[in-house]
Amino acid sequence: MDLVARTEAGGYRERLLAGAVACLQEKGYARTTARDLVAASGTNLASIGYHFGGKDALLHEALADFFERWIARVERTMFATEPAGPREILERAMVELVDVFEELRPELVLFVEAYPAALRETALRERLAEAYARCRTVGGDMVRRALAQLDVEPPTAPEVIVSVLVAITDGLLLQWLLDPAATPDAHQVVDALAALSALLA
Known part of the structure; x- marks a missing residue:
């Protein structure tokens, strides 16, 4: 053989x-x-x-595979049942983005460790950029699909919304790795976003 x-x-x-x-x-x-x-x-x-x-391409693919599995997890939770409204959609997403840090800690640590290498390795930087781009594309489709179920128009480009939520997740992840007790949970994050939205309205 x-x-x-x-x-x-x-x-x-x-x-x-x-x-x-x-x-x-x-x-x-x-x-x-x-x-x-x-x-x-x-x-x-x-x-x-x-x-x-080669070895490097395999490691890059393993990191990208982690992104894919995390995206799929968010999607399953978002569409498990009919949402009551936009806030519930956001809360479901943030639970799977933020309240999973402890469970996903080993993968998140290696994800953070890959950043310094990506600054110097073009192939890794491009692979991570592709993973982020896929998050924006797939996440944007999720936002459209979820809001369509509620007959609500997206307030701005869904990909921009996803990009901001990913940035919040990444920032909270870094804070959590240093000081878990001081890092807001998903419910607090949604409360803070709602409060900011009310201030800016």
């Missing part, structure tokens, strides 16, 4: 991604080696090149 057949039959791609996440959580972005990835995934060096083109 050739390499392609073995990797497809054994699900090597998925195992490599899972191994990459495990290595990133344990060692961080800069310290993870190709041999670490092979050991964690139970695969081989050739499979990294075949499925991803």
Whole structure:
């Protein structure tokens, strides 16, 4: 059996991604080696090149995969049941963006650790930028879909709304990693946004 057949039959791609996440959580972005990835995934060096083109591309894909899983989680919660109004839509989203920090801590730490590397590595910077762009696109579609259920027009471009919510999430994440007790939860965030909106109206 050739390499392609073995990797497809054994699900090597998925195992490599899972191994990459495990290595990133344990060692961080800069310290993870190709041999670490092979050991964690139970695969081989050739499979990294075949499925991803190299170690760095695999690590980048693992980070992007985390974004995808987080986006899917937000979407499931937002549309689990019919929302009562726009505020409930926002609260559902913020619960999955903010109140999950403790649960997602290992992934969030490696995500933050990737930022300094991205400032110097073009490929990683571009991959993270693509992940953010996908957040804006998919999130914008979620906003349109959710408001359409309520027969409400978006107050501004949905992608801009999502970009601001992502910025709030990123900022709160950094605060939480340093001082969890002092970081607002999702309900407090929505209250603060509502208060600001009333002041600016």
